[in-house]
Amino acid sequence: EVQLAESGGGLVQPGGSLRLTCTTSGFTFSDYPMGWIRQAPGKGLEWVGFIRNTAWRGTTQYAPSVKGRFTISRDDSKSIMYLQMNSLKAEDTAVYFCGLPPKGSSWYFAYWGPGTLVTVSS
Amino acid sequence: DIQMTQSPSTLSASVGDKVTITCRASQTIFDWLAWYQQKPGKAPKLLIYKASNLESGVSSRFSGSGSETEFTLTISSLQPDDFATYYCQQYNSHSPLTFGGGTKVEIK
Numbered sequence: 001e002v003q004l005a006e007s008g009g010g011l012v013q014p015g016g017s018l019r020l021t022c023t024t025s026g027f028t029f030s031d032y033p034m035g036w037i038r039q040a041p042g043k044g045l046e047w048v049g050f051i052r053n054t055a056w057r058g059t060t061q062y063a064p065s066v067k068g069r070f071t072i073s074r075d076d077s078k079s080i081m082y083l084q085m086n087s088l089k090a091e092d093t094a095v096y097f098c099g100l101p102p103k104g105s106s107w108y109f110a111y112w113g114p115g116t117l118v119t120v121s122s
Numbered sequence: 123d124i125q126m127t128q129s130p131s132t133l134s135a136s137v138g139d140k141v142t143i144t145c146r147a148s149q150t151i152f153d154w155l156a157w158y159q160q161k162p163g164k165a166p167k168l169l170i171y172k173a174s175n176l177e178s179g180v181s182s183r184f185s186g187s188g189s190e191t192e193f194t195l196t197i198s199s200l201q202p203d204d205f206a207t208y209y210c211q212q213y214n215s216h217s218p219l220t221f222g223g224g225t226k227v228e229i230k
Binding site for chain 2 (some may be wrong): 035044045046047050061063064099102106107108109110111112113114115
């Protein structure tokens with residue numbers, strides 16, 4: 001059974017940093033790309049970014065709103081994906097989900113974790 | 123960026139009703155469209171991919187159709203478990219991937 005679980009959320013001051021972790025099981029992690037999606041309180045879904053699998057050199061792509069501040073990485077030996085968030089702003093406050101696309105290059109998300117809340121506030 | 127516009131934003135319906143939600147893309151996305159269902163406090167759940175393909179394990183009362191710029195999600199006979207918010211997502215372009223604003227299906 002595919003399982004995804006985010007962790008690392010919490011309260012952080014504007015300008016601060018936080019690293020989220022997506023721990024996975026139930027599939028061959030190294031074969032799959034992975035993504036992050038967020039949802040501000042009471043709002044819709046917003047794609048954050050994704051990382052391709054190692055066969056595609058683990059290249060990344062980001063939404064314009066986070067490019068240059070957020071970095072996605074992966075550790076295939078631990079079946080874990082990370083989201084390093086720097087220079088955080090109030091508008092980054094959201095529940096952050098990790099998502100699993102199908103193999104290949106179809107960028108929809110067949111599986112989601114339950115999410116972790118990030119609050120950026122002084 | 124490809125803009126995705128859903129309508130209506132809110133829909134009131136009764137159990138047993140046929141419900142249709144529309145998603146329009148600002149440019150052609152061919153059939154690279156997914157639909158999700160989200161309940162309060164939960165992660166989204168994939169319903170449909172490639173515009174009309176039913177995800178494994180999803181009830182056959184859900185169906186998707188459309189191509190290029192206009193798409194619909196239809197629930198053939200609304201059930202109590204279907205009251206939720208529905209989102210479309212285009213994946214023709216990942217620069218960036220974009221979601222519709224959502225359609226909340228409420229009890230009439």
